[in-house]
Amino acid sequence: MKRLSAFNVVSLTLGFSFLYLPIVLLILYSFNAGRSVAVWGGWSTKWYGSVFENDQLLDAAWVTLQVGVLSASVATVLGTLAALALARYGRFRGRTLFSAMVYAPLVMPEVITGLSLLLLFVAVNLDRGFWTIVLSHITFTMCFVAVVVQSRLASFDRSVEEAAMDLGCTPFVTFFRITLPIILPAVISGWMLAFTLSLDDLVIASFTTGPGATTLPMKIYSDVRLGVKPEINAVCSLMVGVVTIAVVIASIMTKRQEVERERAERAALAGR
Amino acid sequence: MSAKTLGPVRRKFAPWDDPSSKPLIEIRQVTKNFGSFTAVDDVSLNIYEREFFALLGPSGCGKTTLMRMLAGFEEPSAGQIIIGGQDMAGIPPHKRPVNMMFQSYALFPHMNVEKNIAFGLEMDKLPKGEIAARVQEMLKLVKLEQFAHRKPHQLSGGQRQRVALARAIAKRPKVLLLDEPLGALDKKLREETQFELLDLQMQLGMTFVIVTHDQDEAMTMADRIAVMDKGQFVQISPPAELYEHPQTKYVADFIGDINLLEGRVTKNERGRITLDSDVTGGVIDVHADSSAGAGDKAWFALRPEKAAISLLPPNDPQTNCAHGTVWDIGYVGDISVYHVRLDQGGSMRASIANTSRVVERPITWEDKVYLTWTPDSGVVLTK
Numbered sequence: 001m002k003r004l005s006a007f008n009v010v011s012l013t014l015g016f017s018f019l020y021l022p023i024v025l026l027i028l029y030s031f032n033a034g035r036s037v038a039v040w041g042g043w044s045t046k047w048y049g050s051v052f053e054n055d056q057l058l059d060a061a062w063v064t065l066q067v068g069v070l071s072a073s074v075a076t077v078l079g080t081l082a083a084l085a086l087a088r089y090g091r092f093r094g095r096t097l098f099s100a101m102v103y104a105p106l107v108m109p110e111v112i113t114g115l116s117l118l119l120l121f122v123a124v125n126l127d128r129g130f131w132t133i134v135l136s137h138i139t140f141t142m143c144f145v146a147v148v149v150q151s152r153l154a155s156f157d158r159s160v161e162e163a164a165m166d167l168g169c170t171p172f173v174t175f176f177r178i179t180l181p182i183i184l185p186a187v188i189s190g191w192m193l194a195f196t197l198s199l200d201d202l203v204i205a206s207f208t209t210g211p212g213a214t215t216l217p218m219k220i221y222s223d224v225r226l227g228v229k230p231e232i233n234a235v236c237s238l239m240v241g242v243v244t245i246a247v248v249i250a251s252i253m254t255k256r257q258e259v260e261r262e263r264a265e266r267a268a269l270a271g272r
Numbered sequence: 273m274s275a276k277t278l279g280p281v282r283r284k285f286a287p288w289d290d291p292s293s294k295p296l297i298e299i300r301q302v303t304k305n306f307g308s309f310t311a312v313d314d315v316s317l318n319i320y321e322r323e324f325f326a327l328l329g330p331s332g333c334g335k336t337t338l339m340r341m342l343a344g345f346e347e348p349s350a351g352q353i354i355i356g357g358q359d360m361a362g363i364p365p366h367k368r369p370v371n372m373m374f375q376s377y378a379l380f381p382h383m384n385v386e387k388n389i390a391f392g393l394e395m396d397k398l399p400k401g402e403i404a405a406r407v408q409e410m411l412k413l414v415k416l417e418q419f420a421h422r423k424p425h426q427l428s429g430g431q432r433q434r435v436a437l438a439r440a441i442a443k444r445p446k447v448l449l450l451d452e453p454l455g456a457l458d459k460k461l462r463e464e465t466q467f468e469l470l471d472l473q474m475q476l477g478m479t480f481v482i483v484t485h486d487q488d489e490a491m492t493m494a495d496r497i498a499v500m501d502k503g504q505f506v507q508i509s510p511p512a513e514l515y516e517h518p519q520t521k522y523v524a525d526f527i528g529d530i531n532l533l534e535g536r537v538t539k540n541e542r543g544r545i546t547l548d549s550d551v552t553g554g555v556i557d558v559h560a561d562s563s564a565g566a567g568d569k570a571w572f573a574l575r576p577e578k579a580a581i582s583l584l585p586p587n588d589p590q591t592n593c594a595h596g597t598v599w600d601i602g603y604v605g606d607i608s609v610y611h612v613r614l615d616q617g618g619s620m621r622a623s624i625a626n627t628s629r630v631v632e633r634p635i636t637w638e639d640k641v642y643l644t645w646t647p648d649s650g651v652v653l654t655k
């Protein structure tokens with residue numbers, strides 16, 4: 001392997017500090033014994049204890065989790081269906097328009113998405129609250145799922161489905177027994193993406209929420225406006241922890257699958 | 273040798289000559305266009321029950337496309353496909369009485385070998401015990417018993433091909449479509465599998481349509497062979513007839529090795545044709561049927577093994593004789609192929625069986641030789 005030059009070391013350090021210094025500081029200060037956010041007062045884990053006694057924070061976390069799971073699940077179903085329609089049914093009329101419209105929310109400013117959803121909910125006279133947040137999160141995350149699943153479908157060998165049908169399988173059963181299991185990893189990553197997007201959305205949730213439904217990012221944001229408490233640092237560190245664990249598990253799973261596959265291939269070649 | 277080791281005895285089987293027999297598969301003037309490209313061009317064909325039918329042709333001539341239309345993955349742009357008396361138009365693949373083995377294998381990557389083979393049987397809702405028995409039987413047939421729990425990506429190419437074959441056969445369909453089923457197997461395994469296939473066909477009375485690039489395979493296995501070119505059938509005949517009586521230069525050239533000697537017909541009287549040939553510098557006398565009339569340009573087609581080679585001139589060097597110089601000798605184990613540069617220009621090949629190892633004066637490079645043949649050893653082709 002090539003040795004790292006001094007230049008590479010410096011640029012790596014700078015890049016990573018730029019990315020992670022704020023988060024490191026945040027985590028560090030969540031262990032601060034003092035009440036002040038900026039002055040170090042010795043080590044302590046007491047803020048973590050007080051997080052778990054703060055009902056408001058816990059409620060917000062619970063709402064966020066529910067919104068995340070519900071919206072990610074529905075978005076995954078809808079996004080997968082959209083991806084299938086785009087990848088499969090060739091050149092149906094309006095395909096270009098449809099695909100552009102599926103992808104547009106990817107680049108749409110969140111403020112606009114949030115505002116337009118708010119207008120819609122007001123227009124149809126929907127009571128704003130938990131369900132409107134779920135609906136809006138479905139709307140903005142499903143296009144991400146569609147993108148992830150469609151890129152998997154692009155390399156999907158359709159003859160496998162044909163073989164299933166040739167063996168007497170109806171198209172409907174073929175989808176569940178053949179297509180879905182094969183694209184499942186992509187569908188799961190789509191779900192995870194949707195879930196994390198929902199988890200840390202502040203803007204759209206703020207627009208579409210109503211009384212009684214406060215997500216964790218909203219709660220944190222409103223608390224911080226009254227002054228940063230070390231408790232908040234602890235909550236944020238916990239969120240960082242949850243997301244990190246999820247990402248690490250996901251990548252370990254992918255890596256292990258790859259390794260296993262490679263080993264099996266070698267074994268097959270050696271012992272044929 | 274017992275009858276068993278000799279394998280199934282091929283009885284006389286020629287329903288295509290019998291106007292009263294009903295075909296199992298009828299392909300009527302079927303055309304398939306992909307955009308402006310015509311992959312299959314107005315073909316008609318009848319395939320009979322229990323027939324072993326082979327499709328032979330160069331890459332891209334439309335063999336797979338024809339198969340896919342039979343299996344129901346492509347709708348013909350024009351024409352009709354009838355299987356078992358039923359018009360297949362609009363009938364989806366899972367409702368057709370045919371199974372196809374894919375050229376690309378199309379194994380289910382998330383299922384192991386056993387599950388792959390069992391899939392079609394599960395779709396038929398067979399009882400569990402019977403499925404297990406049938407899967408074992410298939411694994412044995414394709415010699416993959418110890419690989420039953422491997423996933424497709426853990427198999428070699430030839431093993432995958434055998435799984436695909438087993439999966440298609442397991443359902444014992446009335447019609448089995450095999451798209452190059454044995455291409456990735458070594459010679460020995462291929463011959464064994466060919467034999468098993470024939471045996472299976474005999475036992476179960478299935479009808480096979482097989483695509484192959486291997487002429488020998490088509491010749492040894494098929495009842496009839498269709499030679500395809502550019503989306504059309506050039507000739508449909510039993511193997512021996514295809515070899516001995518090709519109808520066009522294309523078929524003659526495609527099947528086996530052949531010498532094509534150009535000439536002009538001077539006489540065609542009830543199966544006795546005479547050609548003047550610049551290539552031999554004399555006349556060619558042929559006993560064969562041909563529509564060629566006097567004055568037509570035609571080709572005399574002669575298999576290399578039907579030409580005799582000699583250092584001495586024959587009695588009549590003006591008739592059915594060409595002379596030249598040995599330019600190359602190919603030694604292929606049981607036969608030797610002599611490439612001869614003719615004195616009049618052009619070249620010919622003659623193959624001689626290496627029956628005796630001691631030859632008093634072997635023919636060798638640069639020798640002046642005479643090639644001769646009898647009037648009934650070749651055919652006259654006009655196109």
Ligand SMILES: Nc1ncnc2c1ncn2[C@@H]1O[C@H](COP(=O)(O)OP(=O)(O)OP(=O)(O)O)[C@@H](O)[C@H]1O
Pocket residue numbers: 306309311329330331332333334335336337338375
């Ligand atoms: N879906 C398609 N769209 C456009 N052209 C196609 C399509 N499928 C096949 N073709 C064309 O039709 C022609 C015949 O293809 P086909 O697969 O039937 O060939 P083949 O005889 O099976 O060849 P090979 O021996 O290489 O398998 C080819 O020129 C191919 O490019």
Ligand SMILES: [Mg+2]
Pocket residue numbers: 335336337375451
């Ligand atoms: Mg093909």
